[in-house]
Amino acid sequence: MPVLPGAEPYRHEGGEVGVLLCHGFTGSPQSLRPWAEYLAERGLTVSLPLLPGHGTRWEDMQVTTWEDWYAEVDRALEELLAQCRTVFVFGLSMGGALSLRLAAKHGDRIAGLVVVNPANKVHGLSAYALPVARHLVRTTKGLASDIAKEGVAEVGYDRVPLHAAHSVRKFFRIVDKELPQVTQPMVLLRSPQDHVVPPADSARILSRVSSTDVTEIVLEQSYHVATLDHDAERIFEESWAFIGRLATGVGTAKGSTSGG
Template sequence: MPLLPGAEPFRHDGGEVGVLVCHGFTGSPQSVRPWAEHLAERGLTVSLPLLPGHGTRWQDMQLTGWQDWYAEVDRALRELRENCSEVFVCGLSMGGALTLRLAAKHGADISGIVLVNPANKVHGPAARALPVVRHLLPSTSGIASDIAKPGREEVGYDRVPLHAAYSFRRFLTMLDRELPQVTQPLLLLHSPEDHVVPPADSARILARVSSRDVTERLLERSYHVATLDHDAELIFEETFAFISRLSAGVGTASRG
């Protein structure tokens, strides 16, 4: 199955500091590629994988679940660890949730994490019905392109596959129990007006993690896909400043 335009994974070999960037549920690397490219242009080694079942058609995602998505970012993290002296992980929405689980499981192998509108729960009455409804309906309306900036669109599915949504819900329930294991420095940026993931999810995450070095930033002009929205440059600059503060290797990273 051919990839949607812009859904290709991205990789840049730079210096000793590596960054893994994770995209969101039903989205693709396109939604976070400017973020990845910004970091690559500043000499960092960057990996932005395409999650299984994404970037083609929503029917393909029906055959995947959280174990597949997590396995892919875990593989990409281990590859970065083999080639870099230290690694940071960044994620948007479900990518933020995957980032949190990597942080909980890999501990000191991750030097810091950056979350943009991270998901903590599948909301609404339909979420409680997913165990049954997923056997009756294959999909529901999509969640892509929640962007305030005119003319910007996210490359993602126009339908949400319900088997995958049910798997995502189970993943978030499990992850919530693991959040106290997250101890790394954390930068969290979130939108007060988000039509996909409410601000309550960010508040819950901040209340549950054990990180002592925590920075929170509001994205006042952006909706959910803030990495393509009015505050994108703020996200990119804050991310690089966060990594630079924590890593002595940034200043000596080569520009590839």
């Protein structure tokens, strides 16, 4: 199945500091591509994988589970760890949850985390109906393009397969239990006007992680997909400053870029 234009995975071979970026549920690498390119331009090694079942058509996602999505980011992380001296993990929405689980599992092999509007729970009464409803109804309305900026769209699905939604609900419960194992320095950026993930998710994550070096930043001008919104440059700059504070010799090497 061909990948949607703009949804291709992205990779840049840079220096000894690497960053793994994890996109969100029903989204694609397109939502994080400008962030990835910003970091690549500064000489970092960057990996932005496409999660299985994403970036093509929603029917492909119907047959995938959280184990598939996590396995892909875990594989990409191992690749970076084998190649780089210092590795950071960044994520948006469910990608934030994937990042937190990687941090819980890999400990000090990961130097730091940056999460943007990280998801922690499937909210609403519909969440409780998922175990049964997924056998009766195939999809519900999509989540893509919650963006304040005019003329900007996210490459994502306009439908959410309920089997996949049920799986992501299970995944969030697992990650929530593992949050106390997260000890790395962390920057959490959140949008007060987020129509996909409520502020309660960020608050719970901050209350449960064991990290002592934590910075919370409020993105007043953006909705959920803040990496494509008015605050995008701020996210990029804050993450770059975070890397600069924790990794020595950043930005000294240039490399080659490849998409696809």
